[in-house]
Amino acid sequence: MTAAELHTHAVEFFRGLQDRICAGLEQADGEGRFREDTWVRAEGGGGRSRVMENGGVFEKGGVNFSEVHGVMTPEFAKQIPGEGLNFTATGLSLVLHPRNPHIPTVHANFRYLTKGGHWWFGGGGDLTPYYPVLEDVAHFHRTWKTVCDRHAPLTDHAAMKHACDEYFFLPHRQEARGVGGIFFDYKSGDMPAWLAFVKEAAEAFLPSYLPIVERRKDTPFADEQRRFQEYRRGRYVEFNLIYDRGTIFGLKTNGRVESILMSLPPTVRYWYDYKPEPGSPEARLTEYWLKPKDWIGLANS
16 A cells, blocks of 8 residues: 555544544534534645533634645744655544533544655554543553454553653643653654554544533532633643643644644633642542553452
8 A cells, every 4th residue: 555545544544533533522512513614734734623612511612634734834834744844643642621520621632744755654542631530540441452352463451551651741831731641753664554553543432421521410510610621721721832832733733723722621720829629529639630540450359
């Protein structure tokens, strides 16, 4: 399979995946519907952005498909594998910000890129809870592990989990963004095998997340829990604007700004020098949950 053939196959898959995920999320939400914006990039390509706001479950969520091509700046091209400046990229990226603080925020991204004769896949999914429950965290990790194990030895779940814990980390806070998941990038070699893995992993997103939504969507919450959720969303903003490769890639290649920044939450609260009450669930989030662990093993013990 050539790079161009793989690109065509990936484009077709990601477009269909966007439809399937949006349908599943609308059903889970019960009230909200995605607004679709199609857009064209002047330098080449375009995409479909779908955003839900003020739904029954999801306060804001986006599921974006893009297929773009063009020329990178020499400065940015040095940061990306492959020779030259020309590139193609296609993928799907999603972020969901539920209203109920007992439902975690979630992110997933799957992509295929080519540059100067170099082609690769990247992606993954990660969970950002505010009031974590071990059952939920273990389910999320177990779903991704099942997919990785099915494609071993091409894919190593332990390595991808570790890569996720390392990537979704805020160095300036010395703090993880959430409880992880899997992350992989620049994966090449047996490209049909990687395509098969990416397809199965991407299809696993809804099964990894919707059972958590169903379990927690009717959990009562207090105003102070909602305010804490908004405070913790600030970490999400910091990571996406400072470190996220997808955000940086989109901005550096003149992508559609509204689509790139759809990942940001609708309401955020910044408290100066906030310190949670010792022994509280809010304190336990950073003291226990945001430290990498074998969540599946803990749930099974």
